Amino acid sequence: MKRYLLLLVLLTTVLLVACGNNATDKQTGTAKENDSENAVKNTNEEQINNRKFKVTLPKAVDQLKETYSSASLTGVELEKDWGNFVYEVSGVDDERSYKVEINAETGELMSKKAKKLDKEDRGGVEKQQDSFTLDDLMTMDEVMELTLKEAGKGYVTQLTLEKELDFRFYEITVMDGDKESTYKIDAKTGKVLEVEED
Template sequence: MKKIILSVGTLSLGLLLAACGQNPIQPSSQTPEQSTQVENSQTTDAMNATKDTDDAEDSTPISTNQTSQQKPSVSVTEAIEVFQKEFPDTDITSIDLDTSFGNFFYKIEGVNDLKEYEIKVDAATKGIREREEDDLDADEKNGVKRQEEKLDLSKLLTVDEVTKIAIEQTQGGQATDWDLDREGAVTYWEVDVENGKQEATVKIHAQTGEVLEVELDD
């Protein structure tokens, strides 16, 4: 009995040693210092991945339906003064503020009893770009056209003020063109606004700011 037991024990021990021999435990080839460096590297990579995600979220553009609005540095009042200095004793019949290759300019027309005049005023320097004058037709002379078309320039709303009103009416966008004109006894601003693919024209009373008309272009 003892031999059998010893034989079984010896066999079991032999099997155990054989199994250990087939799957030997591999000792780590890394020193404690190298293990610490690996852990630090993994931590740094994780932190960088988190930072990249945060940066990507911060760089997401804020959605808005209103674009940045450029403005002329010369006011409409200053442009009127340039015209009146160039052509004394005249009445202004129309003013257009427009852009050409990103530069603003005023086109101003006016008349006296015999002639009609037109100039373009640089909206950055107040310099005169172009200057024209022509004789009025016979039926326009002697104050006829002057009386019918002269603008009311008293208490005139500024370009900034009518731009704000127009953009509120179109719920965003950017104003691209401003015309000061007259219909009947009313002097009004007409402001063109682009909002995405939609264009609109807003007609505004030049003294009171009342919105007279909004026309949408498909």
């Protein structure tokens, strides 16, 4: 009788352990599936490429000039911020620097700021050094396509356009899984100037 009871307890223990492992495997499988779904969802939520925004880069620059008529363009950044894709457009005139934030999907002017320039930057000094136009530059879509071709895979999460020493360039951030790379691209020729990997 003791043997029978011992055998019964042993079989019950084995069955409980097996059922527990099976439940754990199912939970792990579900967790892995959810992680994969979340990764795809996050990719879709954060990527800038393959999106058609209501506001294009030229329209965002026009919004700066409509808001501050004397401003000349000094930079543009596009990225997801607090759940919205936002253009941050910077400009300058002889006395002040300006910044507007525009919802890329709705066109809403989210914020605007004007700040007096430091004394050494007034009188057109900063305007001369940092301002530029979009004339003869690659479009945002063209530069993202070129960058992704260079990267081989991934998606764009941030785009910046600025000027440095009479040289206009895009900086494009590409995510591929956990790997982040930033490409510096000549805005006129599309030449890859530099790649930084984090």
